[in-house]
Amino acid sequence: MSTLRPALTVVLLSLTGTACQPEFPVERHVLGPFRLAAMAVVDGLARAAIWSGDGPTHAEAPVLAWTADGDPLGEGFGVAVPPGTGRLGLTVTGPAGQRIVGSVGVADCAAALSVSRATLPTDGALSLAARQDWPETPVADGADRADLGVRLRAASTGFPQGPALRWMVAGTAATVLEVEDDAADLLAERVVFDGGELESRSPTGPALHHGLVLALGGDGCNRWQWWDVPFVQDGPFLAVGASRLPVLDDSLTDAVAAAPVVEAELHILDGVPHVAGLAAAADTAPDEEGGLACGDGSADLDLAWMWSGRCTRAELDGARVRLVVSP
Secondary structure, three states, X not given: OOOOOOXXXXXXXXXXXXXXXXXXXXXXXXXXXXXXXXXXXXXXXXEEEEEOOOOOOOOOOOEEEEEEOOEEEEEOOOOEOOOOOOEEEEEEEOOOOOEEEXXXXXXXXXXXXXXXXXXXXXXXXXXXXXXXXXXXXXXXOOEOOOOEEEEEEEEEEOOOOOOEEEEEEOOOOOEEEEEEOOEEEEEOEEEEEEOOEEEEEEEOOOEEEEEEEEEEOOOOOEEEEEEEEEEXXXXXXXXXXXXXXXXXXXXXXXXXXXOOEEEEEEEEEOOEEEEEEEEEOOOOOOOOEOOOOOOOOEOEOOHHHHXXXXXXXXXXXOOEEEEEOOO
16 A cells, blocks of 8 residues: 555646646655645735745745736735635746746635654654554654654644645655654655555665645645755754754854844855854844845745745845744
8 A cells, every 4th residue: 555645736737838738747745846836815915835946945036926816916925915805816937937827715714834853763664554653752853863764743723624734845865755644754765656565765865855744724724834854964953943954153052042033144055045153133023124125024034935935045145134943
């Protein structure tokens, strides 16, 4: 029996000019090329999860054109959605001119999603029953040994009904396998199934893997969380939400780690964000404004701006930012 279950589509997607192309050119647990992964209205604003196709940052910002019940609504990120809207539409234009069209029902919900992680031994069988018996050890970041995998578990609140979860990972150097309704196992291996039977598995070595978990709550009450998981990599890592940012120097002291908000210098290396020069933020007032020009005026950097292309690599690289640290 295969442990891979097909993921449901969040929105109806089509690529213009390629009517015969399958909706998903890659296995559905793989993020794959440039992609509109999710849509929703959150706090009255139109939101979208857009995968760059080559990592957690974007070289160029995608162009977003929104509609409300078929009527033009506006362009950009965080566009206000009028009360009473029944359906939100979106056309995303990528840097190579590719266009992706999606739509989703509008739901009034105060849902939230978070991710925890635990390590587990992976030297046994990969059947669902076998993996359900793997012992878990809670961990802050990821796996520090090659014989360990990481179980990612999503906690959801505020959904009108229990959400269905969909897990996706970047590239093919890691494999994600659902294990329970709210959890999936991430393995730093290439795992191949053939007709539901395990054909091969091979380790891929140390890496910082990136992915997305999507919660479908019904009637458009969707939420998502981008995540990073390091495998056998030297730390330390700064925890910001479910992201893990490698620290390039020795500035992550105990005092800084205990601060709810930190200041840091961002460095984009091979498309991946790193931080240096960490210091506890002098002022954590929630109504403080400023921050990056590409953001929404908030003083604190929302990493969703990075993941979905609102802030590009060039705008982030070398910037001094404020980050809310995960407890």
